[in-house]
Amino acid sequence: MRKAGLDLRRLAAIYVGGVIGALIRVGLAQATPHGPDSWPWGTFAVNMVGALLLGYFVARLRDHPEDSVAHPFLTTGICGTLTTFATLQLELFEMIDAGHLGLATAYLGATLAAGYVCVRVGIGLERRPRETGA
DSSP states (O other): OOOOSOOHHHHHHHHHHHHHHHHHHHHHHHHSOOOTTSOOHHHHHHHHHHHHHHHHHHHHTTTSOTTOSHHIIIIIIIIHHHSOHHHHHHHHHHHHHTTOHHHHHHHHHHHHHHHHHHHHHHHHHHHSOOOOOO
């Protein structure tokens, strides 16, 4: 049975992972500026990489102990701050507000479809048979 209360180790793992993920995302966003009339490649890229990593980490850590800090560090921490639903929403709003409904629709559809594929690929990568060293 899980102990009720705050687990400071897990909270610290989420915090450290969150700082790492956020710094990567902010750096990429600054390196790939865009306007409401162009594809937001930075956001799209971090969301796809984050979805791929999330699928892999969730599959890889499936058998880890509940009290392990690896899961909160990698999934909630790094992947949770690397990916950005709020920025996606803001970009969609700006595209639609600027009259680029077709671009917004394509961006949303591509993000959902490619994100799903990335999660599945991440899970599949973990399920590959591992080669044993001889």
